[in-house]
Amino acid sequence: MMGARTPMQMARLLRRDGYGALSRRALQTAAVPTARAPDFAFAFDIDGVLLRSSDPLPRAHETLSYLQSQRIPFILLTNGGGKHESERVADLSSKLNVPIDTSMLVQSHTPFADMEDLKNQNVMVVGGKEDDCRAVAEAYGFKTVVTPGDILVAYPEIWPFSQQLLPYYKTFTRPLPAPIDPTSPLTSLRIDAVFVYNDPRDWGLDAQIIKDVLLSDRGILGTRSLKNGNTELANRGYQQDGQPTLYFSNPDLLWAAKYHLPRLGQGGFREALEGIWSAITGGEAYGVKLQKVIMGKPHQPTYEFAERRLILHRQFLLDRHDSSLGHLKRVYMVGDNPASDIAGGNNYKSQYGTDWSSILVQTGVYMKGTKPSPQPRKIVGDVWDAVAWAIAQEQWTS
Template structure:
């Protein structure tokens, strides 16, 4: 069982032996009070990973201390990356926006969003894939123009070609027509060889039209070989694994983000992509009589996303200190997040193939609220990102 988290709070009159550790409200303005942990080569052997929403930003507004904290790390050449379950835009566009909002120079090598690992799924790049979620056609443009997928279809494309696929979305037809494109093939259940075939489904970002998206996902996962308009004869066959469901060449299903909640400008957290996933899972069980839904989830807290993030972080470290030539630079990584179920659980459970130790720092500026018992216990609870950096810099000395 994890140790009870320490709550890092300001003390009105701290005793002398902790005064240095706790009394500086902005360590980046007190450089001499914070000696960074370094190896004999003179470079730090620790780094940071920051969530964005609820840690650095709330909605589109910078949170207090975010600019100063990142500037402090850059000034002291302490490596960090931004690791978010958000997405819906290209890494280039998102980093440009973040650099402007936070007034900090960033680049794509320091940034991992929920669907960034999809770029490495080369086995589907010459197949036809369905991309779900996000505003307008931004996610399908990421898939095609940035990740190299050749044939991308969206639910909006399907609706505009076949409006009866989900009649209740006709009220949004003007929206879909503003970005929909022709299908690579029509779907023709009578002639599957000449019909549109979907080989994989990627949920890139929070779905906006749950009814349309759920209907199309159900059609594909119940189909024969991913051909829309067909139903597999294996569905419900008790002699087959999973009673025949998803046993007939249906497309693989990938989610990029498991977060049930995310912190927006609204006073209460809002449902995220994880909300859609849970809702669709319930719909699937109702339709299939409880069959298992085979799917793969990326994003925090899952091991593959943290492995991908650590590769990015180590590459960034080597770019900063290329002249040093060290083989195993990072001994410790501080994950700063606001969501106990993604940021904190992921850091706590991550098994680094490089042997680095990850510590979890939970801030009170996002999903988690002061006084609540976190569902996953962090190493420490802090007020905000500024205190998180200050605590970690001190902790790194030990």
Template sequence: ARSSLRNPSRYTPSTISNTFSTQSLPRSPYFLLNMAPHSKQRRFSSSSVVPESMSRFAFAFDIDGVLLRSAAPIPGAPEALAFLYNNNIPFILLTNGGGKHESARVAELSKKLGVPLTEENFVQSHTPFKQLVGGLQDKTIMVTGGDGDKCRQVAEKYGFKNVVTPGDIIMACPAIWPFNQIFSDYYKSATRPLPTPIDHTNPAHSLKIDAVFVFNDPRDWALDTQIILDLLLSKNGVLGTASEKNGDPSLPNNGWQQDGQPQLFFSNPDLFWATSYHMARLGQGGFQASLQGVWDATTNGAALKRTVIGKPHAATYEYAERVLNKYRAQMLGGHGGRVGQLDRVFMVGDNPESDIRGANDFKSAHGTEWTSVLVKTGVYQDGTKPAYKPKVVVNDVLEAVKWALHQQGWKGKAE
């Protein structure tokens, strides 16, 4: 998991809660959870399973620092998921990570964790961007973050038709960033010709960007910062132009972002995340904070209008709850169980500032209680006081599942 920016009110002045809550969920292939017990070394045993007896609660798991640490399974994680899977207890994976398409990520996770997963119970940071395709399908967007142009490929699979990257731009116009030679070999391997040339002398026929999406942690902060800044200062999103409204005190926000500049979207506010290094490393939230600093210096502190999703923001939890309810209805209904109200979701995470804060603050429109469970295998340092207090602190995800089952009066026993 990752650690969020400490002052989200400053860094997230807008949300897309309404956008994400009013449109239908994306469709993807689904298969029922009807396999025989998956692990011969399960740490749980239970009596016969009656699906409707379990229909009142479910789980949401973070991935990094909860299930995996630097791509390797955390001890107990495969057993915990296998138990839930084998006993038809609904769960989703809810992560601020990303950079790959959901289909590739669930295939990778299924192999590592030993439990079949599906896109239907998986939400990563940029998954909700699928619901923005309708308004931007035929527009030109810029996508940044991730390795090579993998995030471009994800955006195209979502349905965006015209997608460019900062690499495309610098290869077409090297002068846009004077230190272009440093990453030139890297960009050559993953760039495409621009759909329209960059020509500031002829704005009507120059490259116009309608929205900027930060899908994943940018690899070249300097280039991405420069190009995003250029677009935020542009006239109508035409790269290489500058709006005459910038700095006009007679206009709202002193004229900044008042002249058709592209919308700016971030998928993840996490400042830090857990890696194989013994100290947490900067994440997408670090890039956002860096861009904010450059924007403040450029505009003398004008507000930076952008939309930020990902944990702990309510829009992400609303989206995740809809995904979970749909998945749960399909799973339990497919087993002949009565699908009643979802009363409780146990959010298991390692990050007090994203996982725990988000679960604590979220107010479900359906009355579902989100209970926060903090594990010690990731960002959170044992012995420190969490910035946001969880319902309980446990050693790892296996212990978290045991605790939750006990809370729900589960009749099985741990071995």
């Protein structure tokens, strides 16, 4: 049997094989054959765990290299996004100096790729740099994708406070698939779903357009539903007239960027939009709530999607064990944000009976010395310490 390779030997081998999509040859030649198939795996957050903004954190490379040398499965489970998975893994592979495959990455908007029933409809995608998120949605198979910038360029009067940004928007926006003409609802632009794919850049414009869509008649821009404010209807008639579903991909209020203090994320935009909605409709004082679907950590649907992805990756990685592979008993969720990573790991109920164990690192949102809420099973310094602790718990030997 081959001896276990050191992290340095692994790094040389991985450099030789390149840092693009994970190849079967790289796995078979780099990994150490072991008699025991690992019945545990890892799910790593990215920002604040492996990277700080775009810079690799110390020991992130060594950690992932070690896991790959041992054929211990892991996926990257992030509330980030804004790029297609193939682009993101190429970037991560280069920065972390470790080969990563798209099958190992779940971004906040990755589950949107499974929404087949909406792919032939008109959808509006919000957030991200320029129209990168439109490109992601189209790569997922959505045929007609509109952005708030498209609407602003076609009808500048719709939001007068972004006029100075029109030259910028004109560099990447597209003509609308239909005009906004409330006098002709059958031919006017109708939005069938609204997706917030990534952190919005132009909060005012995005909030205005989303509000218009949610107050419209059946998602037809430029119209106003006659049911709004009807006290005899559920939710006082708001969002009760065929308006599109509003999807948020990421609930994070804060995230760890290069600045030394946490920055507002997509969750901050959602809170602002909910405040606007409450002011317009009367809010909870009148029994009105903004109806929406929130994906991402810590929500159950995202963890269900991630667990299925991890199980498939484990089967591919350990296929030499065939029927003796056995059940995946435990997943260690390693993150820096108690409100998303730790809450999700603690609360997730696996349909496969897998135990999810949360580990909090001190390299991101969590401030050392404070009491996290909720409490993780373990607090450690960094991602290397997290894996070392988990390995000890599993009594894994190289």
